[in-house]
Amino acid sequence: MxxxxxxxxxxxxxxxxxxxxxxxxxxxxxxxxxxxxxxxxxxxxxxxxxxxxxxxxxxxxxxxxxxxxxxxxxxxxxxxxxxxxxxxxxxxxxxxxxxxxxxxxxxxxxxxxxxxxxxxxxxxxxxxxxTQGLTALYLLKESYPAKKGDWVLVRSAAGGVGLILTQIAKHFSVNVIATVSSESKVELVKQNGADHVLLSSDSSESNIKKILELTGGEGVHGVYDGVGKDTWEENFEIVRRKGTIVTYGNASGPVPEFSPLRLSAKALKVTRPTLFAIVKTQQEWDEYTSELVEITKKANIKYxxxxxxxxxxxxxxxxxxxxxxxxxxxxxxxxxxxx
Ligand SMILES: NC(=O)c1ccc[n+]([C@@H]2O[C@H](COP(=O)([O-])OP(=O)(O)OC[C@H]3O[C@@H](n4cnc5c(N)ncnc54)[C@H](OP(=O)(O)O)[C@@H]3O)[C@@H](O)[C@H]2O)c1
CATH class of the missing domain: 3.90.180.10 (Medium-chain alcohol dehydrogenases, catalytic domain)
Structure with a gap:
């Protein structure tokens, strides 16, 4: 060089x-x-x-x-x-x-x-x-800290963040329901560990029903949503009582303004993180980057x-x-x- x-x-x-x-x-x-x-x-x-x-x-x-x-x-x-x-x-x-x-x-x-x-x-x-790997890791560790046995929904799971998020969630022994927009993405997302893959092109009613069935009628503990506007309303239906909606992107447009009262019926949490606000200090950077490298090697994460x-x-x-x-x-x- x-x-x-x-x-x-x-x-x-x-x-x-x-x-x-x-x-x-x-x-x-x-x-x-x-x-x-x-x-x-x-x-x-x-x-x-x-x-x-x-x-x-x-x-x-x-x-x-x-x-x-x-x-x-x-x-x-x-x-x-x-x-x-x-x-x-x-x-x-x-x-x-x-x-x-x-x-x-x-x-x-x-x-x-x-x-x-x-x-x-x-x-x-x-x-x-x-950007994508660190985002996947912080979403799972801090935005909704997913625990072994939890149910989570990963939207657009075949995308850059989505495929990594799915693999790390499985490494953490979390049950993953994934959504993708076309049949051609389903197999890839399954190969990357998703337990169930739903088509976002199917009707919202049918997907809500399937998610509730898969989770014993309760809904998921957390939803990781980089889609934004188009899936915002559905999130309130598929997340369980005391669950967390993580809205981290706007692929379909930004989510609408809403009143905190909207959260009261199920005592929900909503968070809107960004990588740059979560991984900010040298110490946070060193910890997150070394953990991501370790997980990549240990869990053989495929990029x-x-x-x-x-x-x-x-x-x-x-x-x-x-x-x-x-x-x-x-x-x-x-x-x-x-x-
Ligand atoms: N907050 C943060 O810290 C942070 C950091 C990195 C990325 N992000 C966000 O994470 C999301 C994923 O980012 P990425 O870079 O990995 O991109 P990506 O997931 O590779 O590509 C975007 C995906 O969004 C989905 N999508 C849903 N509705 C869409 C629409 N109306 N138009 C276009 N795409 C649509 C598509 O998957 P389907 O068609 O299968 O749904 C598409 O493949 C983005 O919203 C991004 O802004 C946030």
């Missing part, structure tokens, strides 16, 4: 809110790390649904910005400040990160967003560990890849169209540079 740092790099940027066509590939000055940041040469990055929320304007973002939420790459420079982390990082180490601006040949990442990628884990899989895209504006636009099409399973990867 050349240690020479170029003055300019290629990056995918967005200048204004719009559809996938607003992604542009351009030459920008190489970002300069602050004292607590590292410079990473990016090998792989990947598409997350949140890229659409920023690009469309649903989530506020200052334009222009460089797209991207996670990457695997090689450490090129170290931070000047001493880190509180017990994990030592050196130049040349392969790392994974949830740092932003990852659709670029180089990115700067805060020290508390960098984890070592062990040799046993494939570089491509390291991208899935980042499915939907497709590998080129590092071009056209391919990034296509990948963002694809992830919105409901036809993808697992991770959509972008190869930025060779290993």
């Amino acid at each position: 050349s240690t020479e740092i170029p003055k300019t790099i290629k990056a995918i940027q967005v200048d204004k809110a719009g559809g996938p066509e607003v992604n542009v590939l351009r030459e920008i000055p190489t970002p300069v790390p602050k004292d607590d940041e590292l410079l990473i040469k990016v090998e792989w990055t990947g598409v997350n649904y949140i890229d659409n929320y920023f690009r469309s304007g649903l989530y506020p973002k200052q334009f222009p910005y460089t797209v991207g939420q996670d990457a695997v790459g090689i450490v090129v420079t170290l931070p000047k400040n001493t880190s509180t982390s017990s994990v030592k990082i050196n130049i040349g180490d392969k790392v994974w990160t949830t740092a932003g601006n990852s659709f670029a040949e180089y990115l700067v990442a805060p020290r508390d967003r960098i984890a070592l990628l062990p040799k046993e884990i494939d570089s491509k899989d390291g991208v899935s560990l980042a 499915a890849v939907h497709k590998i895209y080129n590092f071009t504006a056209e391919d990034v636009a296509q990948a963002q169209r694809d992830i919105s099409s409901r036809g993808t399973t697992g991770k959509l990867l972008i190869k930025v540079s060779s290993e």
Whole structure:
């Protein structure tokens, strides 16, 4: 690997809110790390649904910005400040990160967003560990802390977060009912451990009936819902007394406003977490990343890849169209540079 740092790099940027066509590939000055940041040469990055929320304007973002939420790459420079982390990082180490601006040949990442990628884990899989893997783990540990024998509902279980969530839930000996939108996804989700798979294209009444039957009439202890608007109402029917609705995404649009009184009949809890609010400190980062790596190795978690895209504006636009099409399973990867 050349240690020479170029003055300019290629990056995918967005200048204004719009559809996938607003992604542009351009030459920008190489970002300069602050004292607590590292410079990473990016090998792989990947598409997350949140890229659409920023690009469309649903989530506020200052334009222009460089797209991207996670990457695997090689450490090129170290931070000047001493880190509180017990994990030592050196130049040349392969790392994974949830740092932003990852659709670029180089990115700067805060020290508390960098984890070592062990040799046993494939570089491509390291991208899935980042935003999607950490999200799956925190949802199960903190948002509704699922216990052995609990029943949970995982919506859109063939997606990036969904497939990992299903596998880790099974590792925790939790009973998983999964939903997917098409027959073609059912087998994959079963192979990843789901005990029962329902089609979201079936009627809501029929799915509510099936979920209640499977759970002895009680409903699930927790529902993990990244779909948002379309499934919001159904969640109140399928969650049991004292259960938890975890709404963590807006794939179909944001959920409507509601009164807390809505929760009283079954004494429900609703939580709306984000990765960045849950895994915030260096200690939280070190604990979550090391646990995810350990679970990956111990439970042999499979990180499915939907497709590998080129590092071009056209391919990034296509990948963002694809992830919105409901036809993808697992991770959509972008190869930025060779290993
Ligand atoms: N809060 C957090 O910390 C956090 C972190 C990461 C991701 N997320 C959220 O988690 C969810 C999954 O993210 P991901 O990146 O792993 O994406 P993904 O699940 O790979 O793709 C999105 C999936 O959403 C489902 N979907 C349901 N209704 C849809 C609609 N109207 N339009 C498009 N897709 C729809 C589709 O599966 P089916 O067709 O099978 O339903 C689709 O495959 C997203 O909502 C994302 O924002 C939240």
